[in-house]
Amino acid sequence: MIGILLTIVSSFFFLGIIAFTKSITQGRKGPGVFQPLKDITRLFKKGSVYSSTTSYIFKIAPSIYFCSVLCALLLVPFQSQKALISFDGDFIMFAYLLALGKFFMILSALDTGSPFEGMGANRESLYSMLVEPAFFILMGSFAMYTGKTSFQDIFYNFIDFQNPTTAFLIIIAAYILIMIAMIENSRLPVDDPKTHLELTMVHEVMILDNSGFDLGIIMFTSSLKFGMYGLLICNLFTDSTMNLLTQISIFILVQVIFAVLIGLIESFRARERMKKNPVFIFTLTVLSMMVFFGVLLMMNKM
Amino acid sequence: MILSFFLILFVAFLILFIVPINSKSFVSVIISLLLGIVSSFFAVYVMLNSPINYLLDDTNVIKTEIGIDYLSAFFIIIINIVVIISSIYNIGYNKNQSNIGKLNLHYACISILHFSMLGVLVCQSFIPFLIFWEIVAVSSFLLILYESKSKEIIKIAINYLVQMHVCMLFLLIGAFILISTTGIYTFESCKTYFETHNNFFLFLLFFIGFGMKAGFVPLHTWLPKADPAAPNSVAAIMSGATIKLGIYGILRILIHIKTQQYEIGMFLVIISLITGLFGIINAIVQTDIKKSLAFSSIENIGIIGLGLGLGFIGIAVENYSLAFLGLAGSILHIFNHAMFKSLLFLGAGNIYIQTGTTNMSLLGGILNKAKVSGTIFLIASLAICGLPPFNGFVSEFLIYDGIIGEFNKGNVSIDVLLLVSLFGISIIGGMSIINFTRMFGMTFLGKRRMNLSNSEIKEVSPWMYIPQIFLVLIILSIVIFSTYYIEYVHLVIHQFLPKYHVIPSEAMAPQPQILIVIGILILSIMIVSFIKHYFSKSKIIEFGPTWGCGYTGETSKMQYTPSSFSESFENITGQLLNTNIKFKPIDKLEIFPTSRAYTKANNDILDENFLDPPIHYIQKNLKLFSIFKSGNTQTYVWYAFLFLLILFILTFSEII
Structure with a gap:
């Protein structure tokens, strides 16, 4: 429960920290950390414009997107704090819930009949297909290492920092999770949310027609997703023997570092070429296979 | 009676x-x-x-x-x-x-x-x-x-x-071998045969026969x-029921196989992964709904076979939780697939009645005109992608659970096989999301791309959508009463296991929890929709054209088409596809280009490279015999006479 509350609170600041970091590196004073939150509340207060081409899918999709992420969040534990719902194989459901949200967002983009949004939908579906095996193989290797198959049991029986091999594998795993989070949220290096040309966007172009409450909820879901992946990464670095206060401070640290990292990446590098993206995303699967074989080595099976 | x-x-x-x-x-x-x-x-x-x-x-x-x-x-x-x-x-x-x-x-x-x-x-x-x-x-x-x-x-x-x-020929040969070696005319003969003979060959023979029916x-x-x-x-019956007979045949033979289960399981896993990947890759590039659905049937047969193979590996290494989860996932998926695939084909029938075509490049915007058939098709699409809260998730979850739970226990070779299976099933899942967002989006959403008949789209008659709603209810019942379904599937499975086993807790324990999550999901969607309704009550809701980035002359032809939606996917998987593009590019010196057409078709690469060459070879050689076919009755009498003469000489000289 604490984990969920912390994630929701941290998601209020997350986009703000990214924007703040970017403005500092660019030598600007920049907006306050609360600016994105203010934007979202402003959107909630606005009316909406709907395209007359759209059907009920377009109206319901943002809500489903938000709820799918919220339900996925229920399955993620916060180290020694139990997840609200936990069962064997819950991370399969986690991935499929996120897929449900994406399914509806893709449909809502196609619902407008706009050529730009169709383009975004096409890219989004392709990238989420390519990223799927990476997550499953990573979690599969964790399951192999711990002998458990739910998020909670995996993270509870996980940590052993003294062993350098484990530490190395954890760092690779954290890298994979960060990259999955970037792809899921359509950030650099796969997609640039601040690009000004519709032809080069992925996620932003899909929501061109959304306005008012719908747009607000989509933006909030996006930061919630970041918070959720931050929570997952934080679980890699905490230990069940630590007391709650240490865990919370590690959580805050991980979230801040994660956000600053995204801000730095977005300030100093350009987006990959669209053609290169599939290869880049597929590399993650190969990396997670490396983790898999690393675990096999550690268990003396090879 | x-x-x-x-x-x-x-x-x-x-x-x-x-x-x-x-x-x-x-x-x-x-x-x-x-x-x-x-x-x-x-x-x-x-x-x-x-x-x-x-x-x-x-x-x-x-x-x-x-x-x-x-x-x-x-x-x-x-x-x-x-x-x-x-x-x-x-x-x-x-x-x-x-x-x-x-x-x-x-x-x-x-x-x-x-x-x-x-x-x-x-x-x-x-x-x-x-x-x-x-x-x-x-x-x-x-x-x-x-x-x-x-x-x-x-x-x-x-x-x-x-x-x-x-396929009949292979089955006949298999049956003949069984009957002649054991003297038993029923499927029980397999039991006797496989006990004494250590023979992968006979299984392969039956697999080719039944596998041809299954796809x-x-x-x-x-x-x-x-x-x-x-x-x-008919397509609904063929894809929903008839191809399942092939799976039934394979299962019928597998019941009696108690040796070499490891090799057979391995074989099934590998061929099923190839089947699944090949099926879904080809499904994504088709522009005809029914053709795409047919390829997606092949993909689902792959998932069914994958579960079967994993189950048999589980039996071979005496890991009964893997055996149960693999077989249960596979057998429940047979049922699930029969439900949503027939629903999808009937949905394609609705589209055909409404518009006179099933070509996605001409369709679009049906959902606003026909909400019931559209929603039914949407539910079937979600179910076939294995997304919660529908039934595909229940069976795919069992297979995933089997794969992941096994990692810790087996040896390296099984681990690698499971890794490959995990990779395969997860990427197949991702691809089916591409396939069905494309199919549903292009057919039901946006605007009509081309109207050939100039008639308005109307909702189909209740005689057509009420039976479909009945199938939707069955789909929902599988999710809600999943534990009961698994119990009945267990009755089927224990025929495969060497002795009676209770259902492992890995299969049953998650089911109520999954239901809780699904319940929360539906409840939260309702709450959020209510909040949205409350927020927007006092606000101005406007309707206008789709945002065209400043361009106002948009037509429905400018929308993304099925081919453009799958183009970036085709760029990755091009090697596995057989794409025929007919287009004459504009020459540099062609100052006034004439009108030209662009056609693109995706054919089955195996059909042309695997099946056609031997058939052409046989045809070519059989043509040599056509010299005997003169068309004159006199010549044919001659042949008969010659035949009798040869017979006479052979008998006379005591050769036969």
Whole structure:
């Protein structure tokens, strides 16, 4: 429960920290950390414009997107704090819930009949297909290492920092999770949310027609997703023997570092070429296979 | 009693030909209901009590043993649901059909197909089994021909018939080997045979025979041709029920195999992964809904086979939780696939009735005009992608759970195999999301891309969507009562396990939790929608055209098309596809370009590179014999005379 509350609170600041970091590196004073939150509340207060081409899918999709992420969040534990719902194989459901949200967002983009949004939908579906095996193989290797198959049991029986091999594998795993989070949220290096040309966007172009409450909820879901992946990464670095206060401070640290990292990446590098993206995303699967074989080595099976 | 039932059935069958054209479909429904209720009664009896066996004729050469065990009962229920629903659907679907002869043949063939499929399932002896198997093939052949406007369809139907006879040939050889070595005429002979012979070869023989019906790659080539050619209700039966007979056959043989399970499991996993990947990759690039659905059937057969293979590996290494989860996922997926695939084909039928085409590049914007059929299609698409809260998730979850739970226990070679399976099933899942967002989005959303008939789209008649709603209810019941379904599936599975096992807790424990999450999901969607409604009550809601980034001259032709949606995917998987593009590029010196056309077709790469060359080779060599065919009666008399002469000489010299 604490984990969920912390994630929701941290998601209020997350986009703000990214924007703040970017403005500092660019030598600007920049907006306050609360600016994105203010934007979202402003959107909630606005009316909406709907395209007359759209059907009920377009109206319901943002809500489903938000709820799918919220339900996925229920399955993620916060180290020694139990997840609200936990069962064997819950991370399969986690991935499929996120897929449900994406399914509806893709449909809502196609619902407008706009050529730009169709383009975004096409890219989004392709990238989420390519990223799927990476997550499953990573979690599969964790399951192999711990002998458990739910998020909670995996993270509870996980940590052993003294062993350098484990530490190395954890760092690779954290890298994979960060990259999955970037792809899921359509950030650099796969997609640039601040690009000004519709032809080069992925996620932003899909929501061109959304306005008012719908747009607000989509933006909030996006930061919630970041918070959720931050929570997952934080679980890699905490230990069940630590007391709650240490865990919370590690959580805050991980979230801040994660956000600053995204801000730095977005300030100093350009987006990959669209053609290169599939290869880049597929590399993650190969990396997670490396983790898999690393675990096999550690268990003396090879 | 049984005799009087058959008499009633026969009378009903005759009535079918006599009644006026409008009532034929009702008579056909009554026949399928008669068949369905009686056979389901026995199936349910078996499920609740114990298998029944009945020796019809012991004295004759053709020994006929009729028996329903749990496996047959399970398939009987699947086939009855699919055929009855499709027959009811036919009432609305064939309303405007006026050709009496065609309709007679159509309904008669559906009844015969239903009867013979049930016959295949209850016959435990080889010879009647193969006879019914043959009737299934022939009646489906006639059903495919129903809309035989073009030569193309006749060619496809003949292709189907030939391939089904190739599969028959393999089955005959297999049955012959079994009968001649063991002297037993029933499937029990497999048990005796596999106990004494350590033989992968015979399994392979049966696998080719049955796998051809089921659509395992590379034996699948008839399926993506036959399904689009057949009328939609028939395609629903073929994809939902008939190809499952192939799986039934494989399972029937596998029940008796108690040795070499590891190799067989390995073989099944590898061929199923190839099947799944090949099926879904080809499904994504098709522009015809029915063709894409047919390829997606191949993909689902791959998932079913994957579960089976994992289950058998589990049995071989004596890990019964993997064995149970793999087999349960696979067998439940057979049921699930029958439900949502027939629903999708019936949905394609709705589209065909509404617009006169199933080509996605011409469609669009149906959802706003026909909300019921659109929503049904959406539910079926979500279910086939395995997304919660629908039934595909339940069976795919079991297979995933089996793979992930096993990692810790096995040795390296099993771990690597599981890794490959995990990779395969997760990427297949991702690809089916591309496939069905594309199919649903292009067909139902946006604007109509091209209107050939200039008629408005209307909702179909209730005769068509009410049977579909019934299938939706079954789909939902699988999610809500998943534990009961798993218990019944367990009855089927324990026939495969060496001794009786209770259901492992890995399979049952997550089910209530999954239901809770699904409940929270639905509840939260309702709450958020309510909040949204509350927020926007006092706000201004406007309607306008889609945002075109400043351009206002948009037409419906500017929308993303099915081909453009799959283009970036094609760039990655191009090597595995056989794309034919017909387009003459504009030359540099062509200052005033003339009008030109662009056509693109995706054919089956295996069809042209794997199946065609041997057929061409055989054709070429058989042509050599055509010199004997002169057309003169005199010459043929000569041949007869020569033949007798040779016989005479051979007998005279005591060679034969």
